[in-house]
Amino acid sequence: MADSPPSLDPVQLGAYFALIEVASLLRHAVEQQLREAGDLSYVQFQLLARLGDAPSGSHRMTDLADGVVYSRSGLTYQAGLLEKAGLVVRGPSADDERSVTVTITDAGRALLGRVLPGHVEVVSSLLLDPLSRDQVEALAGLLTPVRDHMRATPPRSAAPRRRKDGA
Template identity: 55%
Template structure:
């Protein structure tokens, strides 16, 4: 379909897809080279670091980073084997699992964060004027709030096979 025949906003959608893929590729490369982490592992550690006590329910992490529960379990197992987090039953709800950031996990996150911020700045933020970044943030927050108003992935039933 020629660009002139596309509904309004479709060009923004395709631009967002491409920008997201390019940024993901650069961040994945950086965290792998600097710390041997996958992008998802970096996201898990970052999510835990945002919590005041450094811990979160696995389901909440999966919902935040929009990752499958089984995939998150696998990545958390790798992080646990590396000594970057621990997992155990949630207090008061043994059906839930809580992941907790270890000192080693904090250290690896702190070591990779400057490079991460550098890559994000270089490939994503540098071409934006301050007003552009403010407007982009406003628009993305609007879309994110709309999308997050739907039930999280963990609330949807798994398809039976």
């Protein structure tokens, strides 16, 4: 008799489906708010927020790709759109000429300042307001080790690039 495939019990399945549904509903609302408030995609907002949060206002592209869990090529495209809009500038890294550094501009900081209050309102009203402070702390306590476990594998940028010829 063959081993049966792994399965989830009803509680595990319920937790998984609830997490996926909450994440999908929240992301949809956040994306809508970002489009309306700043004509930004979710990834573009993540880039600006990470840059705006950095003391120098800069990050290497590879680090940004790992942080926002996005492909290098997709991130390059999104950073290019932000650069065309005058929200970031790209240039060679000071400590590694092979790396590209992205820096938020004053216009990028201003846009971030305009969209952030609405972003916080959406996250608060949909995710945090229905929970008590203790529940929010418990949620963070539950999700943090899961995130850390998932992030324990080498970042995608560390994986070798596949060649187009399949070799």
